[in-house]
Amino acid sequence: MSDPPRPPGMLESDFQQVLAAFRAIAGQNAVLVGDGAAKPYLDPFAPGDAHAHEASAIVMVSDVEQLRAVLSVANRYGVPLWSVSTGRNLAYGGAAPRLRGSVVLDLQRMNRVIEINETLGYALVEPGVSYYDLYQALQSRGIGLWLDPAAAGWGSVVGNTLERGFGTTPYGDHAAMQCGMEVMLANGETIRTGMGAMNGNQDWQVFKAGFGPSYDTMFMQSNFGIVTKLGIWLMPKPEGYMLCRYTFRHDADLDSIVETLRPLKLDGTIQSNAVIESAVRWAAGASARKQWYDGPGAMPDAAIETMARKLGIGRWNLRFCLYGPEALVKARRDVIHQRFVSIKDAELTESPYTPAGDKPEGGGDRSQVGIPNLDAFNLLNWRGGSGAHIDFSPICAPLGRDAVRQYRMIKEQAARYGFDYYGGFTAGPRSMHHIFAAIFDSDDPAQARAAGDLLKTLINDFGAAGYGQYRTHLALMDLAASQYDFNDHALMHMSETIKEALDPNGILSPGKQGIWPKRIKERDR
Numbered sequence: 001m002s003d004p005p006r007p008p009g010m011l012e013s014d015f016q017q018v019l020a021a022f023r024a025i026a027g028q029n030a031v032l033v034g035d036g037a038a039k040p041y042l043d044p045f046a047p048g049d050a051h052a053h054e055a056s057a058i059v060m061v062s063d064v065e066q067l068r069a070v071l072s073v074a075n076r077y078g079v080p081l082w083s084v085s086t087g088r089n090l091a092y093g094g095a096a097p098r099l100r101g102s103v104v105l106d107l108q109r110m111n112r113v114i115e116i117n118e119t120l121g122y123a124l125v126e127p128g129v130s131y132y133d134l135y136q137a138l139q140s141r142g143i144g145l146w147l148d149p150a151a152a153g154w155g156s157v158v159g160n161t162l163e164r165g166f167g168t169t170p171y172g173d174h175a176a177m178q179c180g181m182e183v184m185l186a187n188g189e190t191i192r193t194g195m196g197a198m199n200g201n202q203d204w205q206v207f208k209a210g211f212g213p214s215y216d217t218m219f220m221q222s223n224f225g226i227v228t229k230l231g232i233w234l235m236p237k238p239e240g241y242m243l244c245r246y247t248f249r250h251d252a253d254l255d256s257i258v259e260t261l262r263p264l265k266l267d268g269t270i271q272s273n274a275v276i277e278s279a280v281r282w283a284a285g286a287s288a289r290k291q292w293y294d295g296p297g298a299m300p301d302a303a304i305e306t307m308a309r310k311l312g313i314g315r316w317n318l319r320f321c322l323y324g325p326e327a328l329v330k331a332r333r334d335v336i337h338q339r340f341v342s343i344k345d346a347e348l349t350e351s352p353y354t355p356a357g358d359k360p361e362g363g364g365d366r367s368q369v370g371i372p373n374l375d376a377f378n379l380l381n382w383r384g385g386s387g388a389h390i391d392f393s394p395i396c397a398p399l400g401r402d403a404v405r406q407y408r409m410i411k412e413q414a415a416r417y418g419f420d421y422y423g424g425f426t427a428g429p430r431s432m433h434h435i436f437a438a439i440f441d442s443d444d445p446a447q448a449r450a451a452g453d454l455l456k457t458l459i460n461d462f463g464a465a466g467y468g469q470y471r472t473h474l475a476l477m478d479l480a481a482s483q484y485d486f487n488d489h490a491l492m493h494m495s496e497t498i499k500e501a502l503d504p505n506g507i508l509s510p511g512k513q514g515i516w517p518k519r520i521k522e523r524d525r
Helices: 012-026 064-077 131-140 157-162 251-266 279-284 301-311 326-340 375-381 400-416 445-464 474-482 486-502
Strands: 057-060 081-084 103-106 113-117 122-125 178-184 190-192 226-233 240-248 274-278 316-323 347-350 387-396 423-427 432-441 469-471
Touching: 012 057, 012 064, 064 081, 064 103, 064 178, 064 226, 113 131, 122 131, 122 157, 131 157, 157 226, 240 251, 240 326, 251 274, 251 316, 251 326, 251 400, 251 423, 274 279, 279 301, 279 316, 279 375, 279 423, 316 326, 326 347, 375 387, 375 432, 387 400, 387 445, 387 469, 400 423, 400 432, 400 445, 432 445, 445 474
Parallel strands: 057 103, 081 103
Antiparallel strands: 113 122, 122 226, 178 190, 178 226, 240 316, 240 347, 274 316, 274 423, 387 432, 423 432
16 A cells, blocks of 8 residues: 555546645645655554555645635545544544545644633634643633643644543533534535524524534534534633542452442532543553563563552552632542542542642643643553554443443453553543553554454454443444444434435545445445
């Protein structure tokens, strides 16, 4: 796959006409092709040959008028477009297209923070606005609102929300905090969801439903349209906060941790999303694997135990944040500690109560106080070499038995493929995102292939056990989607029907989340 690709089935002469039309629309420098132009858009963490998902060209649009014109050209010639906001969706494919030869439609130049409403607590942004950008806008204007950043602060607010990303403040369910979209359909028509469907309405970012059917979630993790504006609710800055961390001494404590945590999340005693992390996940941010084990295969339990003891961490580690007036924060802390003290050898470490305008002391978790960062990438140093990872992301009920079952299933399969259990759970009130990262050296083809093979095995194992993923790498989207098989995959049949109705030429992100247009699905892809 070393030759530069073209859009599937397209003659070179037609492709050159497409590129000329794109240049006339967006400008000469906004169309990238040839001489390695697509290289920055390859998946840097590919679990195999990155060129299997290589773009034929990139076109960068700056506004909705250019976007509409690009869609017109794509419809005329049948050019598949793969839209990205900032293209930072690492561990899930980055900016690479599902279908090799697609043109990446890069929206990062559409980067306006259109509105921030401090009184009602929301922002309206374009796809190219990163969490850093929105944070800087809040800071520069002295606005008393916090955002909930993704794990990597350079990501797009729109992109992460549409992928149903999760953070750690009380506003951590990003999809739930979305309110109001502007969407361009494949035919160039622009719609606004919710109250935005009414000209002059003032409530677009405060009431989701509008009148009649609600369509916002239809454009999340789909290829039915391109979101050009998105409203996101922001958290009022609290009076202060306290970062809390529990260490649990024993691997068998996971059941008790989840059972103790669930009622505290359900009744709102713990306001933030709580994160349960394995010893390896915690240690990867502070050390390298070879310090503790440099042999073949997964780390032995004895090595993990030694590592945890020397680093002063638990076999499981729980972190969360409490917000509000000092008296209320400390009262919540006391209630929580009364519950967790029943778990043998559990230890609580807490930061001092801190005014909300101050940053955490001693390198505390900045994400939990609304400050974007790139700390998540510390894990790349764990195995050495050119660090990469691919993530497995099943949903888990907040029940101890389910958490233990999923943990054991992943740990056992990971060990068979030579990987450590680098994982943990982000807990909301009624569900947990179980995130496992297969960390590998991307310069080692055998490790990369093993990571991809491991995830295929896990997807099938978890599907057979009744567990589904909420998100996956683009190379595994078809497999992940196939697990949702009720009534002979009736949900996918409906998605394909919607796809044909809204995008009859199949130009928008073919294959995303396993949704293929008919014209491509019926031929070898």
